[in-house]
Amino acid sequence: AQSVAQPEDQVNVAEGNPLTVKCTYSVSGNPYLFWYVQYPNRGLQFLLKYITGDNLVKGSYGFEAEFNKSQTSFHLKKPSALVSDSALYFCAVRDGGYSTLTFGKGTMLLVSP
Amino acid sequence: DTGVSQDPRHKITKRGQNVTFRCDPISEHNRLYWYRQTLGQGPEFLTYFQNEAQLEKSRLLSDRFSAERPKGSFSTLEIQRTEQGDSAMYLCASSLQGWEKLFFGSGTQLSVL
Numbered sequence: 001a002q003s004v005a006q007p008e009d010q011v012n013v014a015e016g017n018p019l020t021v022k023c024t025y026s027v028s029g030n031p032y033l034f035w036y037v038q039y040p041n042r043g044l045q046f047l048l049k050y051i052t053g054d055n056l057v058k059g060s061y062g063f064e065a066e067f068n069k070s071q072t073s074f075h076l077k078k079p080s081a082l083v084s085d086s087a088l089y090f091c092a093v094r095d096g097g098y099s100t101l102t103f104g105k106g107t108m109l110l111v112s113p
Numbered sequence: 114d115t116g117v118s119q120d121p122r123h124k125i126t127k128r129g130q131n132v133t134f135r136c137d138p139i140s141e142h143n144r145l146y147w148y149r150q151t152l153g154q155g156p157e158f159l160t161y162f163q164n165e166a167q168l169e170k171s172r173l174l175s176d177r178f179s180a181e182r183p184k185g186s187f188s189t190l191e192i193q194r195t196e197q198g199d200s201a202m203y204l205c206a207s208s209l210q211g212w213e214k215l216f217f218g219s220g221t222q223l224s225v226l
Contacts, residue, residue: 104155
């Protein structure tokens with residue numbers, strides 16, 4: 001079975017400060033890891049993915065994520081937060097042997113001016 | 114691309130009625146997914162199609178739920194004898210086989226009274 005945990009319901013950060021949104025996963029095979037973002041009244045949008053290769057992956061809107069196999073984590077990061085980054089962020093995992101994604105429950109990111 | 118479109122955006126129905134939702138994927142995408150999302154939770158996988166073949170169904174999907182993709186293009190999700198517990202946002206997504214990025218529609222919000 002595959003699962004994802006997002007331990008924080010909400011993350012608050014001031015504009016200009018670095019942000020981290022945490023994600024840990026569990027799979028039996030090789031993990032395919034993803035971050036999606038959901039803005040109000042809009043569908044989920046893909047941010048970035050890790051399949052293989054460099055542990056630090058870069059994605060849309062200046063976001064990046066670091067894959068850590070030993071800690072089974074895939075935390076989302078951004079060096080300098082913007083107010084417009086405020087949204088709901090979902091981590092998702094797929095076991096390499098399966099075709100469907102399992103999503104975490106989401107973390108609300110609030111960036112204050 | 115014109116994006117994934119879902120219809121209707123909102124549906125209010127009485128318990129026991131049948132409802133049907135439609136999803137039009139991005140035209141060249143051969144994979145189509147249905148997810149369900151409730152407040153405070155991440156999307157939960159329901160079923161997916163590759164072309165017209167339904168390849169996987171979640172154990173969450175009761176016999177009251179049926180999905181079709183008759184010509185490998187648009188898809189419909191029908192819920193028979195709706196229950197209050199069916200109230201949720203129903204999300205459709207599409208992708209190209211082998212391409213890990215899902216494109217989501219804005220969803221259909223179902224309220225069962």
